[in-house]
Amino acid sequence: METALISPAKAWLLGFIPAAFFSLIIPVVxxxxxxxxxxxxxxxxxxxxxxxxxxxxxxxILGMLKFAFAQYRQPxxxxxxxxxxxxxxxFMILSLRSISLVMIGLSDGFVLPGLGGTTGHVxxxxxxxxxxxxLVACTVAIIRRGFFRPERYEVPKKYGKDHTAEAxxxxxxxxxxxxxxxxxxGSLAAAQIQKGLQAEFHVPGMGAWMxxxxxxxxSIPALQNIxxxxxxxxxxxxxxxxxxxxxxxxxxxxTSIPNVFFMKLxxxxxxxxQWGVDDDKLDGLKSFGVKKxxxxxxxxxxxFYSCADCGRCSDQCPANAVKRPLSPRFIxxxxxxxxxxxxxxxxxxxxxxxxxxxxxxxxxEIWSCTTCGACEAECPILIEYIDKIVDLRRGMVDEGLVPQxxxxxxxxxxxxxxxxxxxxKKRADWTKTLPETCDVKLFENGDEANTLYFVDSISSYxxxxxxxxxxxxxxxxxxxxxxxxxxxxxxxxxxxxxxFGEEMLFQDIKAHNSEAILSTGAKKIITADPHAFNTLKxxxxxxxxxxxxSQTITRxxxxxxxxxxxxxxxxxxxxxxxxxxxxxHNGIYEDPRQALDAIPGLNRVDMLKSxxxxxxxxxxxxxxxxxxxxxxxxxxxxxxxxxxxGANVIVTACPFCLVNMEDAIKVAGLEGQMEAVDLCELIExxxxxx
Amino acid sequence: MEILVCxxxxxxxxxNEIVVNSKGTDIERGDLxxxxxxxxxxxxxxxxxxxxxxxxxxTVVTVGDSDxxxxxxxxxxxxxxxxxxxxxxxxxxSDGKGIATILKAEIEKGKYDLILTGAQADDGAxxxxxxxxxxxxxxxxxxxxxxxxxxxxxxxxxxxIEGGNQEISEIDLPCVLSIQTGINEPRYVGxxxxxxVASVEIPVHxxxxxxxxAESVGSAGAKVKRVDYFVPPAGKGAELLEGSSDEIxxxxxxxxxxxxxxx
Numbered sequence: 001m002e003t004a005l006i007s008p009a010k011a012w013l014l015g016f017i018p019a020a021f022f023s024l025i026i027p028v029v030x031x032x033x034x035x036x037x038x039x040x041x042x043x044x045x046x047x048x049x050x051x052x053x054x055x056x057x058x059x060x061i062l063g064m065l066k067f068a069f070a071q072y073r074q075p076x077x078x079x080x081x082x083x084x085x086x087x088x089x090x091f092m093i094l095s096l097r098s099i100s101l102v103m104i105g106l107s108d109g110f111v112l113p114g115l116g117g118t119t120g121h122v123x124x125x126x127x128x129x130x131x132x133x134x135l136v137a138c139t140v141a142i143i144r145r146g147f148f149r150p151e152r153y154e155v156p157k158k159y160g161k162d163h164t165a166e167a168x169x170x171x172x173x174x175x176x177x178x179x180x181x182x183x184x185x186g187s188l189a190a191a192q193i194q195k196g197l198q199a200e201f202h203v204p205g206m207g208a209w210m211x212x213x214x215x216x217x218x219s220i221p222a223l224q225n226i227x228x229x230x231x232x233x234x235x236x237x238x239x240x241x242x243x244x245x246x247x248x249x250x251x252x253x254x255t256s257i258p259n260v261f262f263m264k265l266x267x268x269x270x271x272x273x274q275w276g277v278d279d280d281k282l283d284g285l286k287s288f289g290v291k292k293x294x295x296x297x298x299x300x301x302x303x304f305y306s307c308a309d310c311g312r313c314s315d316q317c318p319a320n321a322v323k324r325p326l327s328p329r330f331i332x333x334x335x336x337x338x339x340x341x342x343x344x345x346x347x348x349x350x351x352x353x354x355x356x357x358x359x360x361x362x363x364x365e366i367w368s369c370t371t372c373g374a375c376e377a378e379c380p381i382l383i384e385y386i387d388k389i390v391d392l393r394r395g396m397v398d399e400g401l402v403p404q405x406x407x408x409x410x411x412x413x414x415x416x417x418x419x420x421x422x423x424x425k426k427r428a429d430w431t432k433t434l435p436e437t438c439d440v441k442l443f444e445n446g447d448e449a450n451t452l453y454f455v456d457s458i459s460s461y462x463x464x465x466x467x468x469x470x471x472x473x474x475x476x477x478x479x480x481x482x483x484x485x486x487x488x489x490x491x492x493x494x495x496x497x498x499x500f501g502e503e504m505l506f507q508d509i510k511a512h513n514s515e516a517i518l519s520t521g522a523k524k525i526i527t528a529d530p531h532a533f534n535t536l537k538x539x540x541x542x543x544x545x546x547x548x549x550s551q552t553i554t555r556x557x558x559x560x561x562x563x564x565x566x567x568x569x570x571x572x573x574x575x576x577x578x579x580x581x582x583x584x585h586n587g588i589y590e591d592p593r594q595a596l597d598a599i600p601g602l603n604r605v606d607m608l609k610s611x612x613x614x615x616x617x618x619x620x621x622x623x624x625x626x627x628x629x630x631x632x633x634x635x636x637x638x639x640x641x642x643x644x645x646g647a648n649v650i651v652t653a654c655p656f657c658l659v660n661m662e663d664a665i666k667v668a669g670l671e672g673q674m675e676a677v678d679l680c681e682l683i684e685x686x687x688x689x690x
Numbered sequence: 691m692e693i694l695v696c697x698x699x700x701x702x703x704x705x706n707e708i709v710v711n712s713k714g715t716d717i718e719r720g721d722l723x724x725x726x727x728x729x730x731x732x733x734x735x736x737x738x739x740x741x742x743x744x745x746x747x748x749t750v751v752t753v754g755d756s757d758x759x760x761x762x763x764x765x766x767x768x769x770x771x772x773x774x775x776x777x778x779x780x781x782x783x784s785d786g787k788g789i790a791t792i793l794k795a796e797i798e799k800g801k802y803d804l805i806l807t808g809a810q811a812d813d814g815a816x817x818x819x820x821x822x823x824x825x826x827x828x829x830x831x832x833x834x835x836x837x838x839x840x841x842x843x844x845x846x847x848x849x850x851i852e853g854g855n856q857e858i859s860e861i862d863l864p865c866v867l868s869i870q871t872g873i874n875e876p877r878y879v880g881x882x883x884x885x886x887v888a889s890v891e892i893p894v895h896x897x898x899x900x901x902x903x904a905e906s907v908g909s910a911g912a913k914v915k916r917v918d919y920f921v922p923p924a925g926k927g928a929e930l931l932e933g934s935s936d937e938i939x940x941x942x943x944x945x946x947x948x949x950x951x952x953x
Contacts, residue, residue, distance in 0.1 A: 283882075283885055397878060397880050397882075398880065398882065399877075400769075400877025400879065400880075402878030404876075406878075407876075410878070414881065415702070415705050415723040421723075423706075424721075425721065463934055502880055502881070503882075504880060504881035504882040504885070505881045
């Protein structure tokens with residue numbers, strides 16, 4: 001094709017320097033700087049702890065397609081999500097264009113392999129649209145960030161400085177890139193038309209088309225200068241942008257796709273103390289958990305680098321909502337900045353042999369987490385928090401830094417196998433007041449049964465929560481399950497012991513329970529406590545199949561083993577609160593809802609925050625003992641959410657949720673207007689025994 | 691500073707249901723779990739903090755049977771450098787003075803600048819600390835909830851006195867202090883910590899090792915003898931509420947209302 005303008009590859013600057021020299025030197029310098037910066041950024045990862053993330057490649061690729069390329073979680077925040085999808089799709093399309101542009105400066109008329117002919121024309125159309133869409137999205141984003149300033153992005157003083165300027169600056173860089181391309185294309189098209197030559201087709205209404213019109217009466221020499229200037233500005237900005245990305249939150253542009261690929265595949269399981277060290281070799285480890293920065297795994301560090309500072313985790317975090325001193329976003333940002341300070345791009349690396357707790361993180365911050373997983377369910381690029389929190393707690397436990405409020409229950413767990421220090425022999429006392437129709441076998445007495453009902457501590461000992469144990473036993477009886485309990489041989493499941501960082505106690509308790517369970521010969525385990533369910537199912541090894549009672553109920557109703565009477569009070573409106581360890585950690589959302597819906601006439605609504613956006617009630621297990629600094633209780637907020645959708649009965653499927661909800665109803669002053677009940681209790685009351 | 695802390699293994703009231711046995715000679719010990727006496731734990735933490743500040747070492751000592759070794763290990767896992775178990779059949783049945791005599795004999799074998807005890811034991815009479823100081827003929831302060839090291843001869847100490855008031859004194863070293871809870875926040879001792887010290891040798895000293903006559907201690911030397919153990923009957927004006935927690939709470943509220951305690 002004859003061209004009206006001299007291309008960058010053939011032009012001369014100031015009459016004597018070949019422009020191609022700059023076309024070469026800019027990418028060479030740019031790539032060299034970028035490589036240097038990435039090498040510097042990789043330095044802490046090299047000193048980090050191992051973390052095997054190359055298993056199940058197929059699942060990883062599928063996950064990457066879903067979460068990275070299809071941006072699956074982005075629309076959870078609609079406005080920001082849509083903007084991001086436009087920018088991301090634009091980036092994907094325009095990255096090819098940018099590479100072509102760089103090459104065009106060296107070799108006139110360069111086309112990427114596969115982008116010749118018709119494909120090339122189609123691509124050009126797509127590219128025109130993408131560039132303009134990106135420009136519009138950038139403009140909207142700049143206005144949104146600069147003027148409307150969504151609260152989610154605010155940075156409280158104690159956590160560092162605001163990043164709005166950085167965000168707007170990067171949006172301006174992106175805009176400059178697409179505008180330069182539009183001008184580069186538009187100036188050429190205008191010149192072609194002026195000279196009566198054939199011009200590349202540009203989609204009407206898009207940027208390049210508009211610039212062609214704007215330049216329609218500009219002189220050819222001026223167009224020549226504009227053409228070349230836009231080309232080199234594009235290249236300089238492109239490589240500056242590339243090297244600027246690893247300096248802050250925009251590192252995610254580079255790291256988030258690999259970060260998603262290296263995602264955690266097994267939910268509900270805390271990482272081992274150290275990958276590659278078996279549970280029975282833990283005694284040989286010099287130190288436990290994360291104390292100094294280099295105790296994190298390389299994937300933890302990649303998480304820090306990948307955070308886009310979007311604030312969604314903290315926006316969903318219940319601890320943050322009640323003003324506990326925890327904001328997951330800033331755990332990441334503080335660690336990232338710490339890493340940047342100690343492993344700077346320029347100057348000497350200064351890794352410090354100091355504890356993160358007491359320098360950039362605080363004890364209360366790390367104990368404030370209920371491990372509910374809302375942050376992890378929300379993060380668009382699958383940054384993990386719970387494993388880091390637990391590793392930091394392991395470090396604190398190893399140093400003896402445990403609040404007094406937690407030391408007592410931990411000691412009681414060690415001595416008596418339950419956090420209240422109640423006598424082992426009284427663990428099965430709740431069975432003494434069961435109705436005659438309900439018979440509970442006791443494995444400790446030598447009874448045999450097909451199914452083991454794992455009661456766990458709170459439902460065994462707490463006066464109120466024994467109601468859940470009794471209801472569960474009655475349901476199992478009614479459903480014709482042949483079941484028994486361990487009685488004094490059962491110890492706490494240990495879900496929270498592990499999550500509070502006392503790994504060795506968890507290992508002891510796990511070994512004890514495993515032996516007790518296996519010696520019963522039971523073929524199946526059922527529990528009504530999602531915390532026990534989670535750890536038995538995901539963290540114990542070699543046990544029979546574990547089932548939550550809501551699954552048993554739904555199955556028994558389907559099989560016709562249980563029939564339900566019409567709802568006791570048809571005027572009541574029920575709402576189901578998803579317990580974190582049943583829902584988010586184990587994906588059981590439907591069984592409890594189906595069980596409720598099986599009660600004829602029951603009127604059920606969902607709260608605004610439900611399923612994987614459920615709002616933690618305040619936490620279970622040892623969290624009941626922890627005394628956090630907070631402005632109000634999580635449960636109170638949750639009860640108000642139920643009230644907002646017009647519900648007057650909150651149904652939970654977890655004893656800890658019930659404790660927190662019942663307390664919160666009192667604290668919120670909603671006694672008489674709102675009640676909380678466990679799914680088992682409600683179902684048991686509706687069993688049609690006739 | 692060389693610090694010795696006297697500790698005791700006691701049934702933990704938080705994790706046991708204490709019941710007097712049918713003969714009235716002791717409590718039912720079948721189902722009890724034991725731990726280090728809470729006050730002693732604070733004393734050990736304080737000793738460790740002082741050592742970490744000014745140097746020296748912390749030794750924990752207890753009078754008891756072989757089961758008591760467990761609490762010495764726990765305190766060593768906490769950070770004490772050394773443990774000594776004072777154990778001999780002749781020690782059985784010692785009264786407070788007997789225990790103080792045994793401790794004194796061990797202490798005189800070493801050279802300690804500071805001796806700490808808990809203010810009292812869960813199952814004790816808060817008497818050993820004072821007696822020990824008297825037997826050693828060194829100064830003593832009780833219910834100490836603050837210790838500042840002024841120099842290697844003198845401490846500045848705070849004592850909790852009536853009504854939550856604070857009294858500050860200076861005391862010469864060597865001395866005995868009985869430590870009140872709340873002086874610090876004792877660090878957590880995890881299973882891992884205990885396992886690390888599981889194989890550390892703990893010397894066991896009997897009458898011969900510490901050079902005392904068997905008759906001077908134990909039941910032979912005791913001048914105070916326990917003669918009975920019982921739960922006092924409800925006296926006039928006392929009422930025991932029974933039932934479930936809810937029922938008890940309801941009855942209590944009714945009572946408080948009827949007596950004008952709450953409106």
